[in-house]
Amino acid sequence: MKRSFILISFIALLSGCQLANSVDRPPDEPESESVVERDRSSERVAFGTKAATAETVHPITWDDFFDGDDVTEPSERLKALRGETVTLTGWMGEVLNLGQGWFLLIPAPGADCPFCSEDGQFWNKIMIVFVEEPSALRYTKEQVQVTGRIDVGIKVDESNYKTMFRLYDAQFDVLP
């Protein structure tokens, strides 16, 4: 009897912790899923982290965005990866939309847009990231790693803006 009593109390306390964790949102560290590179065995079961799905995740870098100096269209590599799950690290640009749940990912931190110029527009290494959990989205100055389904090509997307590189259903981790 004593054992079952202790067990029940423990389970109830655990659910209390679960509740506290799901509700408490510290400013810079949103709830996130484990990313492929993380050791699966270190997943914290008690805090409800879901296991990453077992599909191939392709790591990409900012150099993969364009072929050489041609910035009028995406690289062949990225075009081939359309619809696949990719992962990439970068920094949050200062433009984000909490209601629609997206932010801009840029290669280097800083408030300035290093590639902007006065005349006309030309495409940059910038990716719009649509997050899976908009309620957890907050601006952070830290480096982030994003994982999601990639789409490339110039079009007006769900944000109502024209973009060239998009990531959908994305998880993002703040890197220490």
Add this chain to the structure above:
Amino acid sequence: MSLWRLTWKNMWHERSLLLLAMSTVALVTALLVFVQLASDEIEESAKRGYGPYELVIGHEGSPLSLVLHTFYHVGEPLGNVPYEVYEYVARSPWKDVAYPMTRGDSYDGFPLIGTDVNYFKTRYGALAIEGATYEQTGDVVIGSHVARATGLTVGDTFYASHGAADGHAHDEMPFTVTGILPPFGTADDRALWTTLDYAWHVHAEESDEEELTEGPITSIVVVPSGLMELQQLEQMMNERDGVQAVYSGKTASELLSVVDQGRAFVYVVTVVSFVIAGLSIMLALLAVGASRAKDIALLRLLGRSRSFITRSIVLEGALVTGIGSLVGIVGGHVIAAFVSPVIYDRFGIAIDAWTFQPMESLLVIGSIGVGMLVSFVPARRAYRVDPLTLIER
């Protein structure tokens, strides 16, 4: 006699003490529920609070202050920018639409805002307005909450007051209500809207200066033509002296981060309070247990097992916290219902008092767990009662 009935009878016998213990749990739970409701609403509000206007330009200073008074109509603007700043934006290729806004007066505590009437169409789509929109200086259209709170209707006239709600009224310039806006579910419901030039008109009347057709602008809200263009415009504007351009989304996010921290703090306080509440229950159960030692010995003599006795005590603990937390949850919603009109009036935050969240059931379960945990000590004491103590002389 069943376990439930005996436990209930025992609890009823000691109801004053147990009610006290229960109310500590109820209070803590109510606080938690209320904070959750309020912060949920703040978050929702912040998210839909600025519509498609990704950029806002105004007098240099705190970005948060600019966003707050422009979109949430909270706080006072600290300065204006010259009209030609707006002209620059209007001429630039980086904007899709941009509206200038002026602000300074208020009526009955609600701000009076002058802007292009197309501001509403861009943000909310086609308007189903009662009456007509404003056309000439002095015409005013009022938000739905303003109509409810002040009783103004189409055709009424009033005088605005400069600055705070109890500032002096301008005798020279009456305003006429031409229409009432439909409810938007945003802070715009709490404002009065008129032509851009009203503030310049009033100022000219007051100081006998020449009336301006192009006066100082409080804020410019911008829908950019693209994401690159948005960043371009932000950069250009920030290079100017006395001007700041602010990303609405990022600032809202920063506002929410502050709210997050506030909420985290409240959670810490709540956890501590829960611990205290749990301890108070343990004390109550121990006190009750001491007076019940003879009863326990009797039950054991009759043949009731030790497990029966301890189960009864654990059940008691669970019931005290379980009922306490249920009362607290209802109480939290009731408090929210009472307080929300006041909060909306002052801050534009409309707390929906009667949404029940999934976390609330977890809260009840967690409380019951705490109740069972703290009854461990009194239960152990009861377990050890030797029935022979009752009959040994």
Add this chain to the structure above:
Amino acid sequence: MITVQQLKKVYESGGESDLVLSVASLHIKEGERVAITGTSGSGKSTLLHMMSGVMEPTEGSVVVAGTELTSLRPAARDAFRLATIGYIFQDFHLLPSLTAEENVRLALPTEHLSDEQVNRAFQSVGLAHRRHAKPHELSRGQQQRVAFLRALVSEAPLILADEPTGSLDAKTARATMELLQDLCRVRGKTLVCVTHDEALAATFPRQLRMETLNDALKGGA
């Protein structure tokens, strides 16, 4: 119903042992009504409590209704007691937070009594109108009768009474003891009653004296 063999109880304290009870053999048949008398310290209550399983003997065997009590684990002995024995105490021990009826139901873990049955039970002790009274609203005699009901109302075949009239005045004591014997006889229960009052003991069909039963008392202790 009850068979006791070579029963001994020794109390240890501070390195000294004190043999308080030694009964070679005792047999009580089903349906018997037995009074056990003796001066205080003669071990009569000790014997009673070993028959119920509340107290463990140091040595010997106690068989009640075919079950060897010493072979049962404590939790099983509790369950056995609840099902087989109705207990009556000198100080009644009714729970103050329950009504008379609820106190009676305490002894019924799973059996359900109909309203009719409860009524008849209370009638049999003359308390039909006081079913819903709390103990503090009843006289001592009335409380004791409620305690009787608690012991009698279940299917338990054995009633053990430890000085049931000890705190009553002489007149009430006599009437109460008569009532108890009647109730047991009518329901076919076995009754073992410990009392120091020889006159009351004399009303029982069978009487045992601890001084005769308890070998430990002999030999000059």
